[in-house]
Amino acid sequence: MSSQPQLVIIGAGPAGMAAASVVNELNINAVVLDDQPTSGGQIYRAIGSSSETLRGLLGTSYTKGKALLPIDNASSSVKWVHGASVWQVDQDGTVYYTCGEGSTSVKANHVIVATGAQERPMPFPGWTLPGVMTAGAVQIALKSSGLVPDGKVVLAGSGPLLYLLAIQLLKAGGELSALVDTTPRSNGVRSITSLLGMLQAGELLRDGIGLLFEMRKRKIKRYRYATDLEAMGDSQLAGLRFNSQGRKHELDCSILAIHNGVVPNVQISRQLGLMHDWHAVQRCWHPQRHDITQTELPWLQIAGDGGGIYGAEASKLQGELAAYSVATILQADNISAISTKKERTLKALLPLQSARPFIDKLYAPSAEFLIPSDDTIVCRCEEVTAGDIRQFVEMGCAGPNQTKAFGRPGMGPCQGRYCGLTVSEIIAKERSVSMQEVGYYRIRPPIKPIMLAELAALPEDN
Numbered sequence: 001m002s003s004q005p006q007l008v009i010i011g012a013g014p015a016g017m018a019a020a021s022v023v024n025e026l027n028i029n030a031v032v033l034d035d036q037p038t039s040g041g042q043i044y045r046a047i048g049s050s051s052e053t054l055r056g057l058l059g060t061s062y063t064k065g066k067a068l069l070p071i072d073n074a075s076s077s078v079k080w081v082h083g084a085s086v087w088q089v090d091q092d093g094t095v096y097y098t099c100g101e102g103s104t105s106v107k108a109n110h111v112i113v114a115t116g117a118q119e120r121p122m123p124f125p126g127w128t129l130p131g132v133m134t135a136g137a138v139q140i141a142l143k144s145s146g147l148v149p150d151g152k153v154v155l156a157g158s159g160p161l162l163y164l165l166a167i168q169l170l171k172a173g174g175e176l177s178a179l180v181d182t183t184p185r186s187n188g189v190r191s192i193t194s195l196l197g198m199l200q201a202g203e204l205l206r207d208g209i210g211l212l213f214e215m216r217k218r219k220i221k222r223y224r225y226a227t228d229l230e231a232m233g234d235s236q237l238a239g240l241r242f243n244s245q246g247r248k249h250e251l252d253c254s255i256l257a258i259h260n261g262v263v264p265n266v267q268i269s270r271q272l273g274l275m276h277d278w279h280a281v282q283r284c285w286h287p288q289r290h291d292i293t294q295t296e297l298p299w300l301q302i303a304g305d306g307g308g309i310y311g312a313e314a315s316k317l318q319g320e321l322a323a324y325s326v327a328t329i330l331q332a333d334n335i336s337a338i339s340t341k342k343e344r345t346l347k348a349l350l351p352l353q354s355a356r357p358f359i360d361k362l363y364a365p366s367a368e369f370l371i372p373s374d375d376t377i378v379c380r381c382e383e384v385t386a387g388d389i390r391q392f393v394e395m396g397c398a399g400p401n402q403t404k405a406f407g408r409p410g411m412g413p414c415q416g417r418y419c420g421l422t423v424s425e426i427i428a429k430e431r432s433v434s435m436q437e438v439g440y441y442r443i444r445p446p447i448k449p450i451m452l453a454e455l456a457a458l459p460e461d462n
């Protein structure tokens with residue numbers, strides 16, 4: 001393959017892998033950059049290297065990712081660079097990344113960003129205690145190393161991932177005490193109006209019912225409509241206190257795995273200054289796109305959960321669509337065959353997208369974790385509380401970027417990933433204005449922490 005690729009794909013989850021597979025078939029030169037050691041993304045993490053036993057207990061929703069694994073051989077037109085963390089994308093499409101041996105850049109005429117989702121922050125009193133971690137982090141340890149937490153585990157929060165993890169943990173020999181579900185009671189009624197769309201996505205519905213059935217079969221203790229969560233302990237987690245259906249509860253545990261749904265990872269689209277819309281039900285930002293994956297920059301497509309939360313299967317199909325869109329430009333003489341395939345993919349995608357309003361309404365996050373109480377830390381990196389943010393607003397601070405000057409939220413190593421949504425939600429509530437008006441942090445490069453030495457190692461012509 002030539003030294004300058006025609007396409008750069010950032011992310012090797014379902015969307016990135018599917019895009020790579022399409023361009024490989026069409027013999028388009030591409031480079032895939034992903035910060036994980038192997039392909040798979042979040043859902044299929046380590047699928048190529050995990051043991052047969054581990055794959056068995058993670059279930060079919062995990063093992064089906066194997067079919068997406070790339071063929072990386074000499075005749076492939078796609079080059080895979082793992083352990084490559086992208087920290088800047090320029091307006092001309094130049095992509096800067098670090099891969100352990102210093103930083104470098106790559107420039108192509110087209111870029112597909114497929115950087116997926118991240119877990120929504122779930123701030124509540126005590127959530128920064130050692131022993132409290134996200135459900136995603138527990139699942140990452142399980143998928144990548146077969147590790148199961150030692151001692152009693154409590155899962156708390158909302159969303160299908162929590163239920164999936166409960167079953168995966170039990171199968172892996174974990175000691176699961178209970179699942180504390182914070183999904184508000186009113187969500188069930190609100191979601192009914194969108195049930196029809198869900199019924200059209202047969203497999204998704206079957207998976208959901210299957211999870212509930214398995215929970216019941218395994219007699220997993222479940223507390224529903226939980227509120228007033230508080231992680232107990234002085235310097236280490238000792239347990240969880242909460243209310244459920246009018247009763248107070250306290251559960252001992254050594255690990256509390258929390259989860260409140262997933263939101264698009266918008267670091268690259270924000271760093272590029274793209275326009276974003278606020279999704280009032282999912283309560284997160286989406287980069288503006290048309291034709292499903294095309295952004296306002298002609299050379300840039302965004303595919304998968306990084307553009308809006310639709311799940312793994314839809315992400316895969318969006319990855320294919322983005323690749324076909326690039327191919328129609330690069331291979332104008334092959335346009336009719338490409339368009340036929342694109343149409344087929346689009347047809348498969350629509351029912352999956354129509355299921356989303358039901359899932360979004362059913363698992364809409366509880367207000368308690370969107371706008372936390374005063375003494376709750378919201379920016380973990382700089383230890384800024386919700387009360388601090390409210391005080392900044394009282395002093396005249398109008399938006400999230402100004403709060404940085406008042407108290408440094410969003411300026412730590414995570415670059416606002418874990419406080420951005422919460423800080424904006426608090427400001428919008430305090431000022432009684434919309435999230436669109438308040439906006440989000442201005443994201444500047446480097447979007448991932450890099451060493452000065454790595455910057456210095458950039459070749460002179462960068």
Ligand SMILES: Cc1cc2nc3c(=O)[nH]c(=O)nc-3n(C[C@H](O)[C@H](O)[C@H](O)COP(=O)(O)OP(=O)(O)OC[C@H]3O[C@@H](n4cnc5c(N)ncnc54)[C@H](O)[C@@H]3O)c2cc1C
Binds near residue numbers: 313
């Ligand atoms: C922690 C977590 C666990 C999940 N587990 C499940 C599950 O078990 N089952 C399920 O149905 N859904 C799960 N989901 C949802 C699921 O991830 C998505 O629906 C689906 O994987 C989206 O596919 P994608 O290709 O858009 O992104 P992803 O699968 O997230 O892939 C994105 C890839 O891009 C990489 N990346 C991100 N930023 C950069 C960067 N700056 N530089 C280089 N690489 C980068 C990531 O490391 C990742 O490998 C999970 C989500 C999260 C956040």
